[in-house]
Every structure is written in structure tokens, then in C-alpha cells.
Amino acid sequence: MSGVRFPFEPFRIKMVEPIGLTTREEREALLQEAGYNPFLIPAEKITIDLLTDSGTGAMSQAQWSAMLSGDESYAGARSYYHLRDVVQRVTGMPYFVPAHQGRAAENVFFAALDVGPGMFVPANQHFDTTRANVEVRGAQALDMVVSEGMEPHNLAPFKGNIDLDRLARFIDEMGAEHIPAVIITITNNSGGGQPVSLENIRRTKDLLAPHGIPLVLDAARFAENSYFIKMREPAAAEMSVAEIARATFDLADAFLMSAKKDAIVNIGGLIGVRDGTLFQKISTELILREGFITYGGLAGRDLEALAVGLEEGLDEHYLAYRVGQTAALAGRLQEAGLPLVEPPGGHAVFIDAKEMLPHIPQRQFPAHSFVVEMYRVGGVRAVEIGSVMFGGVDPVTGAERFPELELVRLALPRRVYTSSHLEYVADVCAEIYRRRETLRGLKIVYQAPTLRHFTARFSPL
Numbered sequence: 360m361s362g363v364r365f366p367f368e369p370f371r372i373k374m375v376e377p378i379g380l381t382t383r384e385e386r387e388a389l390l391q392e393a394g395y396n397p398f399l400i401p402a403e404k405i406t407i408d409l410l411t412d413s414g415t416g417a418m419s420q421a422q423w424s425a426m427l428s429g430d431e432s433y434a435g436a437r438s439y440y441h442l443r444d445v446v447q448r449v450t451g452m453p454y455f456v457p458a459h460q461g462r463a464a465e466n467v468f469f470a471a472l473d474v475g476p477g478m479f480v481p482a483n484q485h486f487d488t489t490r491a492n493v494e495v496r497g498a499q500a501l502d503m504v505v506s507e508g509m510e511p512h513n514l515a516p517f518k519g520n521i522d523l524d525r526l527a528r529f530i531d532e533m534g535a536e537h538i539p540a541v542i543i544t545i546t547n548n549s550g551g552g553q554p555v556s557l558e559n560i561r562r563t564k565d566l567l568a569p570h571g572i573p574l575v576l577d578a579a580r581f582a583e584n585s586y587f588i589k590m591r592e593p594a595a596a597e598m599s600v601a602e603i604a605r606a607t608f609d610l611a612d613a614f615l616m617s618a619k620k621d622a623i624v625n626i627g628g629l630i631g632v633r634d635g636t637l638f639q640k641i642s643t644e645l646i647l648r649e650g651f652i653t654y655g656g657l658a659g660r661d662l663e664a665l666a667v668g669l670e671e672g673l674d675e676h677y678l679a680y681r682v683g684q685t686a687a688l689a690g691r692l693q694e695a696g697l698p699l700v701e702p703p704g705g706h707a708v709f710i711d712a713k714e715m716l717p718h719i720p721q722r723q724f725p726a727h728s729f730v731v732e733m734y735r736v737g738g739v740r741a742v743e744i745g746s747v748m749f750g751g752v753d754p755v756t757g758a759e760r761f762p763e764l765e766l767v768r769l770a771l772p773r774r775v776y777t778s779s780h781l782e783y784v785a786d787v788c789a790e791i792y793r794r795r796e797t798l799r800g801l802k803i804v805y806q807a808p809t810l811r812h813f814t815a816r817f818s819p820l
């Protein structure tokens with residue numbers, strides 16, 4: 360019997376969606392057809408889908424009913440004004456526009472900021488689309504997360520913090536005129552979903568302000584980050600999560616948000632800024648790429664769902680359940696002996712495949728091998744964040760390169776799976792772990808020139 364308890368779900372279910380149940384033989388055939396790449400397996404053939412927490416959440420009755428009152432006017436829709444009131448209450452940001460998702464917000468924002476060659480955009484850690492949107496403009500995206508952020512077993516509470524000494528040195532060396540913005544990603548998705556402290560954000564702002572460099576939040580998981588601050592940062596313990604979120608946004612000059620995460624919508628994004636001139640440039644870019652400033656690529660009904668979700672995502676009972684569910688899954692896996700990135704993040708559990716499968720060299724993709732076995736054994740879909748995603752041939756030296764961390768990510772969709780679903784996932788992982796020496800690596804038989812993990816095909820060794 361396990362000692363780890365899953366949290367109480369603060370909702371009940373009134374609409375159900377059948378789950379894909381398959382036999383082991385069917386899954387073996389599906390794996391072969393998909394070239395051993397779970398991205399290429401139809402979702403209906405997945406039993407528990409932990410591929411991502413982005414856009415996969417279950418909306419509430421309040422969100423669904425708000426959608427029915429969506430105003431589909433092209434300009435000045437009532438739904439826009441509803442969203443505007445909520446965005447101002449939650450973030451305090453004087454100007455905002457909707458966008459259809461996070462990467463669209465990034466594209467519009469970096470264009471308006473005139474990011475270009477010879478410029479540098481430091482961050483605690485860029486998410487891959489943020490990095491790509493900086494690099495595609497010829498600028499350099501730099502990661503400056505604190506060193507403990509790269510140590511899987513370091514239990515530091517805020518492993519997503521930016522390294523302020525490094526950032527200060529960098530500004531002195533490069534000159535503020537070459538740094539159009541500094542980004543803080545909350546929570547740090549690329550680094551295990553680890554939070555950033557309010558103190559770290561405040562000190563970053565204090566460092567940047569005299570140089571006139573804007574502080575930009577990549578705020579996809581602003582609510583989970585605020586909840587971690589309440590739990591772990593003594594100075595904020597008496598504040599509500601909504602107050603912490605507001606205090607976080609108050610320190611920023613701008614924010615970008617993929618609303619598909621903590622605002623619990625299936626599609627949507629936001630850009631918020633303090634500066635009126637920058638807002639005008641953003642408006643021009645938005646109209647060119649996304650749509651008019653009062654809808655930004657979304658339907659009126661989407662704006663309504665987003666307005667409701669932004670505040671629902673800050674509910675403390677919901678957040679206690681959400682972060683508790685991730686921690687409980689992590690606890691069950693640790694009881695079974697699996698090595699994890701610790702402490703668990705908000706949206707996902709990360710398994711350290713380098714430590715778990717030392718007999719499979721990185722060039723044979725140990726984390727991916729575990730991901731494939733999870734589908735084979737239990738129909739569970741996870742994602743590799745390791746040498747398939749970040750490895751490959753260095754375009755400059757031609758040498759094979761491997762990432763520092765070799766991880767399996769189990770991302771939890773919001774309000775979708777119950778504790779018994781996650782107990783099942785833990786049992787599947789534990790069963791594979793017990794006979795981990797039997798796992799074998801894979802080789803790539805097809806790969807695209809960029810972002811190969813989405814479409815690569817493999818054959819087992």
C-alpha cells in the first residue's frame with residue numbers, strides 16, 4: 360500500500376469523454392505504424408495523455424456558459440470589454456491585446472520591440488518558441504537560470520530564479536543599448552516547471568530599471584508560480600495568491616501569456632504592456648498578423664472563456680489540488696524508486712532517464728525508450744525532453760551534441776484526470792522501472808532538419 364495521498368478534486372464531473380482502451384497487441388502495431396514516435400499516434404488510441412498541459416484543460420461550467428454569451432462583433436465586442444476588466448484586475452497592466460496563442464504574442468511583441476541582429480535577450484530560461492521568436496529576428500536568446508536549476512536532486516525552493524550576478528555582468532559587458540528586454544519565465548517550463556521567487560523578480564526589476572531595460576514576464580503559469588511563492592516565500596505567506604500574482608505583474612513592464620495553461624482555455628494568449636507608445640506599435644503588428652485589437656485572432660466566445668478562466672486559475676482550492684496532484688504523482692514514482700527532478704514542478708513530473716537507464720547511451724535515446732515503453736505497457740503518452748528534442752548535429756562543428764538533462768516529462772492537463780488515473784500511470788511506470796535493464800535504445804531512421812522530435816521515426820535496437 361502506498362503512503363502517498365492524492366488531493367481531493369474540488370469539482371465533480373458532469374460531462375464525460377470516453378478514454379481510448381487498446382490491447383497490448385494493438386499498441387505494438389500502433390507503435391510500429393507511428394515509427395515509435397508517440398506524437399504520431401492518434402489521440403483516440405491513447406489511454407492517459409500526458410503529452411502536454413497546454414490547451415488540454417477541462418473548462419468549467421462557468422466558462423462554457425460564458426461562451427454562449429460571446430459577442431462576435433468585429434470591433435469593440437462586449438466580450439473584449441469583459442476580458443479587459445478581468446485583465447486589469449488580475450494584472451493591473453494598463454494596455455493589453457488578445458492573441459491566438461503564446462507564440463503569436465511573442466511574434467507580435469518582438470516585432471514591435473524591433474528586436475534584431477546584434478541584440479541579446481537574456482532570460483532565466485527561454486521556452487523553445489520564445490527562443491525561436493528571438494532568434495528568427497537575428498538576435499541572441501540567452502539562458503541565465505541559477506546553477507541549482509540544472510541539478511535534478513537539489514531541493515532549492517526557487518530553481519527557476521535568474522542568476523542576477525551573471526545578468527549584471529552581462530549588462531556591463533554588452534551595454535544596455537543591446538538588450539531590448541529581459542524575460543522571466545514563470546514557472547520555468549524548460550527547467551522542470553520550477554518557480555521564480557517574488558524577491559528574484561523584484562531584484563531583477565531593480566537591476567534593470569536604472570538601465571531602462573524592460574522586464575518582460577513569460578507568464579503562462581503565473582498562477583502556479585504565485586501559489587509556489589505563497590507556499591515557499593515567507594514574506595508572501597500572508598498574501599492571497601491573487602495578491603501575489605498582482606504583485607508579480609506590478610514589477611513587470613510587459614507580459615506575454617499563453618492562456619492555454621493557467622487561464623485554462625483550449626486556445627488563447629495575451630500581451631500586456633505599460634508603455635503607450637509600445638502599445639501603438641503592438642497594435643499595428645497585431646492588426647497585420649492576428650486581427651483587430653479587440654479580438655486578436657480569437658472568437659468572442661474564446662474571449663469570454665479566457666476572462667472567466669484567468670480568475671478561476673487563481674482559485675486557491677483549485678491550485679492546492681493542482682500542485683498537490685503533481686506532487687502526489689511524483690511521490691508515488693519516488694516510492695517506486697524512480698529518480699525525478701526535485702522538487703516536482705507545478706505542471707509536470709520529470710523523470711531523470713540518465714540516472715534511471717545508465718546502460719542506454721544518450722545517442723540511443725534512453726528517455727525516449729522509456730516513453731515508448733509507457734505507451735506499449737499502458738497506453739500512456741508522455742514526452743521526451745532530452746537528446747531527441749535537443750540533440751543532433753551541431754550546425755557549426757558538425758559534431759554530435761547532447762543536452763545536459765535527459766528527461767521524460769509527464770505533463771498534467773488541468774482538471775482532466777482523477778487520482779485513479781494517475782495511480783494507474785504510477786503503476787505503469789513502476790512496472791517498467793522494476794525491469795528497467797530490459798529496455799533497449801532506438802535509432803532514428805527519419806528526421807526533419809529542425810524540431811525533429813515532432814515527426815522523427817525510429818527503429819528499436
Ligand SMILES: Cc1ncc(COP(=O)(O)O)c(C=O)c1O
Pocket residue numbers: 413460461462463486488489544548577579617618619627628
Ligand atoms: C513558458 C511558455 N511560453 C510560451 C509558450 C508558447 O505558447 P503556445 O503554445 O500557446 O504558443 C509555452 C507553451 O508551452 C510555454 O510553456
